[in-house]
Amino acid sequence: MSKPLPVVAMIAYPSFSPFHFAVPYLVFNSELPEGRLFDLKIVSPCGGPLAAERALTVHPDGGLELVETADIVVVPGWHDLATPPEPELAEALARAHARGAHVVGLCYGAYALAYAGLLDGKRASTHWMAEQDFSRRFPRVKLDMNALYVDEDWLITSAGTGAGLDCCLYIVREYYGSATANKVARTMVIPPHREGGQAQFIEQPVAVSTHDAQINRLLDYLRENIGSQHTIDGLAARAAMSRRTFTRHFGKATGMTLVDWLVNERLRRTRDLLETTTLPVEKIAELAGFQTPVSFRQHFKKRFQVSPRDWRRTFGQETAAVD
Template sequence: MTTKTPVVALIAYPNFSPFHFAVPYLVFNAELPEGRLFDLKIVSAGARPLTAERALTLHPDGGLELTEAADILVVPGWDDLNAHPEPDLVAAMARAHARGAHVVGLCYGAYALAYAGLLDGKRASTHWMAEKDFSARFPRVQLDMNALYVDEDRLITSAGTGAGLDCCLYIVREYYGPKIANKVARTMVIPPHREGGQAQFIEQPMAVSTQDAQVNRLLDYLREHLGQPHSIDQLAARTSMSRRTFTRHFSKATGMTLVDWLVNERLQRSRDLLETTSLSVEKISDLAGFQTAISLRQHFKKRFQVSPRDWRRTFGQKTAAEPH
């Protein structure tokens, strides 16, 4: 356990998100019977009062000079992904990191750290919806889109929204150990540690139809008979094409191979059944076309980083029985 009360500088910015601000505020402002764990300072450039997205006004404890004594500097989200942090904030983050402090970007707050150049050559995480945009803007950052949070060289970034809680609790564990972190989690009525990466929460939509009417009819057929095995030769014959022509048409229309398309559809069907039924994994694998529960579990774990059982536990109906 740390002997000095760590100072946390929580950065507010124009049009800040109340939720993203509230997450580190609640965690680092927590007071246990043992006492207050962190000395939380609310900071804004120029010590200016700031307005949140709607109807909330924040009065900070002071300006960026408060970051000079901070052990942890937190940027809770970022409003405008096109906006560079003010030079004074960039300098404050750089000085904090150089003297050994943790610099944290929650959710889109990773943009602030990346704009400052702190993440160049390092791993980082952010909200999955920003994957393409972030990668295009910051090609030198090694974006890990499965991690709920990443800590590399005292630069800590998190995935979207709820992952900020996981990230802040991780920081509590780093300073005080798991026992105290668990106490903080219990006071907030949240799990002390969430396993799995953000890949499990990412929607991966597939087009219901394509611009190829013949392929569309085939996709409808495949969805109606997903539990059956399908070969390229059989489907090529069904569409009156050669194997080579069918493969080219299918790939052009869907953007993926037949095997990849079937796996994606079967995983989606499996997710739906896990969430809405109490069917066993064996039965679900049969209905989705994986043939064996082992095959389903392997594909599911590879895609979502969690088991079908853990998926059901997280997203399934409360009345659903545990799969066998």
């Protein structure tokens, strides 16, 4: 007799996002030549049809009773970050986790798990745009804002949108191994595993100007000469300040030390060059003011969790001839 398929209960909620709903639906409803991998059940907490954000309605397989026997329970996003799940849903999630089921919150779905108290004291991930809000609401959760997904104590959470695919493929690997997960990924024409974390997708702007006119002029000069080497004494003299006064003014105006500001601006410049040119990494390091290509690669990897070459491969307009 064949082994029963793992049962996945996917929670639909009011005004759900069609994209977030479709991601786990595609993965857990997929069928390989060998057959289906999971028994997917669509769950509506109210037991009846639910409307998506626009123009779509889902007709569920049943209500929360389906959660009671599921091996995997998935909350694909969440409709309102300020609204906790209904007590019946929160309790169903807690019961599922208590009996050993995987409970999954994709993207903002981590909110549903956190509201239910499941993530207290645990590591978790969610979309980077919600970092401050999530941390304020759930201070006991150890938020990892670089991870594409986190699995701790059978609680799995993912970063935003596309990371939901990474997370679902991870679950396939956990149940069936890498070979099967790779097959599923190939049918969807996506990589089975992505390097790095969501740090590479987070906007990290550098303030163009401050409230200090002298420092603003200096920042303009530094941006125009970012490839040159700069010292505190030299810049203090340029600003007609003592070293101590310059350091105090610069820190107050930018919120950074000079070294941190220069590294930040140089990394921003290298990102632009990687994305828009085919210059070799060594030349990019030179133009951005890093003293050696090794130093550039180390700073880049530390900040974005991927190499400059991988960044170019992901975001570049063209493939560099020499890298």
